[in-house]
Amino acid sequence: MSMQRKDPTEALAALRADAITITTEQCIKAWREAVPGAMDDPTHIDVVGAMGSASSIALGIALAQPERKVLVMDGDGSLLMQLGSLVTIAGAAPENLYHFVFENGVYATSGGQPLPAEGRLDFEVMARGAGFAHAERFDDASAFKEALPGLLNRRGPVFVTLQIEPEVGVPSGTRSALMGDQMRAVRKQFVDTEA
């Protein structure tokens, strides 16, 4: 069994409350479809131009603002670009970080090439082995929707892998310059000046 990307995305959008949200790669487009005005949302960042960095940026924000939940919507190929980030996050142990990996088994943006070891690799086991406080796998949208409130009430770092249908996506259309604008908009909530 597996899900369509939009189903867990919509569930996350509905329960994000005042969390800082971070998306990357194919998650960007899905988030924009689920959250009208997401590009200009001062609590949201689309990470582009540094594949694999979404969870590391999320870690920094989570450590800087421990009272604020940080939700990162990542890709499986993206996570593999900085797989060590699982260990770094577990080491820093931010209780407010929630890492959701949309696992479609392919590099969607570049044409749907399969991931190395696709079908054998297990992100849930990797996250647990890295030392995450909680790791879980979902392949059913209803089960995920039902479990999500409980997951977001857990003490982090929490890792969730979401089995979604393979897809060959379209480019997100965003740019690094836009990412910088979004980063500065989020920062404005926490500082009075730009210095």
Add this chain to the structure above:
Amino acid sequence: MAETAAVAISVPAEAIVNEIEALGITHVINVPDTHQKSVLALLSRRSHPTLITACTEDEAIGINAGLYIGGKRPMLLIQNTGLLASINCIKGIAMDAGIPTFMLVGLFSRDVTKTPSEDPKRVINRIGPTLDTWEIPWYPLERPEQISAIAEAYQRSLDVKGPTVVLVGAPTS
């Protein structure tokens, strides 16, 4: 046999940490650097600034961005090999997105009796030209008298909203 004079002289870890402290740095994100191990040892014995260890320099660039977004004053402590490994993240996050990213970079394996450009090892003699190619401002820290390079480089990263580098020439003491 006469000894060859050192071009780069060790800077005490305490001087570097005091400089970092004076700048109000809140977090030092490191991927362990052999060259600056005495700085790391000193930081590990202190509660402030917070020392964060990342698995790769790519991650360190991202964590630095996140801390900055969250209102903190972070910096990186890495070594030359890691700087080379993380060029794409420096480009994408520090340069294209305009995030202040100050890096204290150890010139690991440097022959301190030679200038970096005279050192035959590429990981030493190519660092400056690589930074120049990317137009990343960099400052040498070749002796204790140059300690103010840290403050200059940090402030410049804030002013230009981008990456700056201090190259630590000799192993710290």
